Amino acid sequence: IVRAENLVKVYRMGKVDVRALDGVSLTIPEGEFLAIMGPSGSGKSTLMNLIGCLDKPTSGTLLVDGQDVTRLGDRRLAKLRGRTIGFVFQTFNLIPRISALDNVLLPMGLVGAIPKSQRRKRAIELLEQVGLGHRVRHMPNELSGGERQRVAIARALANDPKLLLADEPTGNLDTKTGRAILELFKELHRQGRTIVLVTHDPDVASYAERIVRLVDGRIVAVETSPSA
Amino acid sequence: IVRAENLVKVYRMGKVDVRALDGVSLTIPEGEFLAIMGPSGSGKSTLMNLIGCLDKPTSGTLLVDGQDVTRLGDRRLAKLRGRTIGFVFQTFNLIPRISALDNVLLPMGLVGAIPKSQRRKRAIELLEQVGLGHRVRHMPNELSGGERQRVAIARALANDPKLLLADEPTGNLDTKTGRAILELFKELHRQGRTIVLVTHDPDVASYAERIVRLVDGRIVAVETSPSA
Numbered sequence: 001i002v003r004a005e006n007l008v009k010v011y012r013m014g015k016v017d018v019r020a021l022d023g024v025s026l027t028i029p030e031g032e033f034l035a036i037m038g039p040s041g042s043g044k045s046t047l048m049n050l051i052g053c054l055d056k057p058t059s060g061t062l063l064v065d066g067q068d069v070t071r072l073g074d075r076r077l078a079k080l081r082g083r084t085i086g087f088v089f090q091t092f093n094l095i096p097r098i099s100a101l102d103n104v105l106l107p108m109g110l111v112g113a114i115p116k117s118q119r120r121k122r123a124i125e126l127l128e129q130v131g132l133g134h135r136v137r138h139m140p141n142e143l144s145g146g147e148r149q150r151v152a153i154a155r156a157l158a159n160d161p162k163l164l165l166a167d168e169p170t171g172n173l174d175t176k177t178g179r180a181i182l183e184l185f186k187e188l189h190r191q192g193r194t195i196v197l198v199t200h201d202p203d204v205a206s207y208a209e210r211i212v213r214l215v216d217g218r219i220v221a222v223e224t225s226p227s228a
Numbered sequence: 229i230v231r232a233e234n235l236v237k238v239y240r241m242g243k244v245d246v247r248a249l250d251g252v253s254l255t256i257p258e259g260e261f262l263a264i265m266g267p268s269g270s271g272k273s274t275l276m277n278l279i280g281c282l283d284k285p286t287s288g289t290l291l292v293d294g295q296d297v298t299r300l301g302d303r304r305l306a307k308l309r310g311r312t313i314g315f316v317f318q319t320f321n322l323i324p325r326i327s328a329l330d331n332v333l334l335p336m337g338l339v340g341a342i343p344k345s346q347r348r349k350r351a352i353e354l355l356e357q358v359g360l361g362h363r364v365r366h367m368p369n370e371l372s373g374g375e376r377q378r379v380a381i382a383r384a385l386a387n388d389p390k391l392l393l394a395d396e397p398t399g400n401l402d403t404k405t406g407r408a409i410l411e412l413f414k415e416l417h418r419q420g421r422t423i424v425l426v427t428h429d430p431d432v433a434s435y436a437e438r439i440v441r442l443v444d445g446r447i448v449a450v451e452t453s454p455s456a
């Protein structure tokens with residue numbers, strides 16, 4: 001479902017260039033549960049943003065769900081994102097002026113794949129699944145850090161994506177709450193979805209089937225997860 | 229340095245009240261290294277915001293550095309905060325339009341305790357201590373999640389605070405980078421500062437001398453850290 005070859009991402013900053021990705025090649029078979037690990041600043045979020053079609057590479061090839069995303073225009077890229085990909089951002093990126101419930105409903109309205117009559121029920125169920133059934137009316141600034149993270153997770157699942165990209169989804173959660181989220185991911189994976197999870201926590205990475213390690217914008221190791 | 233008695237914090241939300249803190253009493257001796265743990269939503273950040281004089285309790289007594297903070301006006305509260313407390317926010321809260329360096333310089337300019345001629349050198353050293361010597365000119369949106377977190381840490385240390393409050397400061401960091409930060413905290417503690425650290429990670433909590441556990445807005449356990 002993802003085929004990346006020699007991805008390079010350079011941020012030009014006046015005299016200095018930052019080579020955030022320095023030639024990354026990676027194939028993710030559909031239905032895989034993959035973890036990406038690596039030091040802070042090694043390029044994990046940059047790679048996720050490319051796979052998630054939120055940004056384009058400086059050079060290299062990238063096919064997502066069979067489509068060459070470097071060739072798609074903004075509208076078709078947005079359509080691919082909305083229908084196929086669910087993205088949990090490292091910094092949540094919730095819409096501040098609307099409730100948790102409306103944050104989860106929003107992508108359903110934009111994509112239109114979920115029938116109108118089912119949306120509210122689905123949004124509430126997703127929030128219950130991440131333990132926030134009692135917080136649906138809260139605004140993001142009326143939620144704890146871990147609660148905002150969980151709204152971001154529920155929102156990413158709104159349109160039942162084929163490919164779930166989660167950038168450090170348990171960083172703000174205690175072990176028990178984090179484990180509940182990972183069990184949810186495990187079940188979504190069992191149902192056939194592809195999951196890519198960025199994490200700093202080896203216990204979290206052990207839920208995946210395969211682990212890719214990034215250092216300084218390059219893949220330095222690919223391992224089969226010990227628990228796979 | 230902190231004496232809290234029966235702290236209650238209620239958020240009124242129309243028909244429903246959220247009792248984020250439900251009678252918390254805690255004494256933190258000056259020079260202690262304390263960890264606060266508990267499930268997502270248990271009231272840790274709320275408690276930190278009260279201790280950090282960013283918010284007032286609904287009821288209860290709170291003395292910080294000998295002063296009754298429920299009685300101080302905004303200006304004197306701001307002065308106490310600026311001179312005595314360094315706060316690392318769970319969501320970083322960097323100023324988006326200025327660089328990492330300027331984010332660290334800003335509190336120095338506001339408080340005036342660090343002599344003008346020394347500020348730039350001090351800010352650069354703090355950024356180097358958190359591993360960001362090569363990122364001083366970057367804007368927050370040109371930094372990775374873990375890099376933003378580290379700028380927030382450097383900024384909290386800008387005015388050499390007596391009391392450092394760090395709300396999940398390693399949540400976005402890999403083990404090696406996180407450990408470097410904790411070694412820095414350990415050294416600051418050794419020099420006599422009081423450190424209060426909210427964390428979900430037992431390995432991080434083990435750097436502290438004492439661990440307080442919150443559940444549903446109440447302290448349910450107080451333990452001596454196994455490694456103390």
Ligand SMILES: Nc1ncnc2c1ncn2[C@@H]1O[C@H](COP(=O)(O)OP(=O)(O)OP(=O)(O)O)[C@@H](O)[C@H]1O
Nearest residue numbers: 011020040041042043044045046370372373374375
């Ligand atoms: N817009 C930008 N301009 C310049 N440099 C950038 C920009 N965005 C990211 N970088 C740099 O690129 C590198 C990779 O960033 P990225 O966010 O991918 O790291 P990461 O592996 O996700 O780190 P973390 O674990 O801290 O989240 C970082 O060193 C960062 O400073």
Ligand SMILES: Nc1ncnc2c1ncn2[C@@H]1O[C@H](COP(=O)(O)OP(=O)(O)OP(=O)(O)O)[C@@H](O)[C@H]1O
Nearest residue numbers: 142144145146147239248268269270271272273274
């Ligand atoms: N402004 C607010 N209005 C209403 N409820 C709030 C508000 N701020 C926080 N809460 C609620 O108070 C509870 C405690 O929040 P707090 O941020 O202290 O939790 P926390 O222990 O820091 O959690 P986490 O580990 O997820 O960061 C949460 O359940 C949250 O939903």
Ligand SMILES: [Mg+2]
Nearest residue numbers: 045090372373
């Ligand atoms: Mg990142």
Ligand SMILES: [Mg+2]
Nearest residue numbers: 144145273318
């Ligand atoms: Mg919190």
